Amino acid sequence: MIKKFLTFFCPLCWRLRDSDNNNSLYCEVHSQPTGSAAYKRRRRQLEKVALSQSPPLPINSTFNYLVNKNISPETVNRAITSSTNNRGGDISNTQILSFISKYYKTFGNETKNIDVTRFNNIVSWGSAVIRAFNSSIKTVQLWEKTCHSLTATEQRKLFLYLVARIETEKKTLSGPSTKGPKVGSVKINLEIMSSLIIAYDEQKKYGVKVNLSRIAKEHNVSRQTIHKKWNKFIKNEKVYRKVIKNSKNKNKNT
Numbered sequence: 569m570i571k572k573f574l575t576f577f578c579p580l581c582w583r584l585r586d587s588d589n590n591n592s593l594y595c596e597v598h599s600q601p602t603g604s605a606a607y608k609r610r611r612r613q614l615e616k617v618a619l620s621q622s623p624p625l626p627i628n629s630t631f632n633y634l635v636n637k638n639i640s641p642e643t644v645n646r647a648i649t650s651s652t653n654n655r656g657g658d659i660s661n662t663q664i665l666s667f668i669s670k671y672y673k674t675f676g677n678e679t680k681n682i683d684v685t686r687f688n689n690i691v692s693w694g695s696a697v698i699r700a701f702n703s704s705i706k707t708v709q710l711w712e713k714t715c716h717s718l719t720a721t722e723q724r725k726l727f728l729y730l731v732a733r734i735e736t737e738k739k740t741l742s743g744p745s746t747k748g749p750k751v752g753s754v755k756i757n758l759e760i761m762s763s764l765i766i767a768y769d770e771q772k773k774y775g776v777k778v779n780l781s782r783i784a785k786e787h788n789v790s791r792q793t794i795h796k797k798w799n800k801f802i803k804n805e806k807v808y809r810k811v812i813k814n815s816k817n818k819n820k821n822t
């Protein structure tokens with residue numbers, strides 16, 4: 569039974585896949601072309617985890633491994649089921665939410681603005697959750713389509729799978745990128761950086777070696793300072809180019 573619920577999801581993330589189509593194993597973000605940047609990035613992230621296990625896990629099982637390593641949706645479902653059996657009745661969205669907030673804190677925090685009393689079933693609650701995480705209408709449609717083939721109890725379980733997977737994504741895989749600073753976060757001396765970029769481009773174009781001492785003198789700073797800035801630029805070329813470009817655009821607009 570566990571397997572059946574898993575097949576509704578993209579093996580690399582929390583989004584649903586088209587389970588009627590055997591050719592589309594992945595969600596809209598990670599599907600063909602499998603050479604897409606999002607696909608490659610996610611594979612790299614999961615590869616690290618997969619290889620750290622002995623024996624290494626298959627990449628397509630690794631996301632699920634992370635989900636269960638945190639708290640399996642089956643565990644939460646059992647907790648909810650046993651509480652309804654004790655009371656002998658239906659369970660409201662608010663009650664389900666109290667379980668979810670207890671087990672999946674990141675998810676609870678990130679969706680606290682969603683008023684669950686607005687939804688009279690778990691399907692529309694799920695659609696609102698998917699929209700809250702900025703997925704396109706396609707994932708919402710897949711969610712609704714999948715739910716329609718399930719009983720109410722199964723829908724609740726599928727919802728818990730969705731929540732558990734979003735929790736894993738947000739908690740484990742959405743950390744700050746290790747690929748370098750974000751454009752908005754770097755503070756630089758724009759003039760010096762512009763000189764470095766020009767020198768770098770000249771070096772590439774004409775094969776002339778960059779003269780860091782000259783640039784240091786031009787800007788009245790030590791050679792070490794320039795050297796440090798140069799290394800930073802080489803490491804995160806794209807980011808610095810963007811910062812310079814943005815600042816130029818800003819000047820144009822003011």
Ligand SMILES: [Zn+2]
Nearest residue numbers: 578581595598
């Ligand atoms: Zn995916």
